[in-house]
Amino acid sequence: MTKADLVYAISEKTGLDKRTVLNIVEAFMETVKDSLADEKNVYLRGFGSFILKKRAQKTGRNITRNTTLIIPEHNIPAFKPSKEFSQLVK
The missing domain is CATH 4.10.520.10 (IHF-like DNA-binding proteins)
Structure with a gap:
């Protein structure tokens, strides 16, 4: 499953548009990377x-x-x- 597939699946389940879901997924990944970079x-x-x-x-x-x-x-x-x-x- 690619990121695009993930965005599509979440969009279908929640009824949110793909652009909003993509921003949420990107923000999640960025937050995880930042936390691990800070050794958390x-x-x-x-x-x-x-x-x-x-x-x-x-x-x-x-x-x-x-x-x-x-x-x-x-x-x-x-x-x-x-x-x-x-x-x-x-």
Whole structure:
């Protein structure tokens, strides 16, 4: 499902026009990105959580130059579905 498909489906269920739904979806995604950038998790009861996972420092290799490099510790965004959501998908 693409963003356009999502906007169409929400528009059909709610009766709102597509432009309004698109603005709401865009605002939701922007808010989630901003919260994760500020290192704040987003919890949506019954749906899931958008969280940050910390990746430890590790050693990598540049195979073209045959050199070793250090990849620093960093955060990556992740989604953890709720129990109800996971059971629905199974």
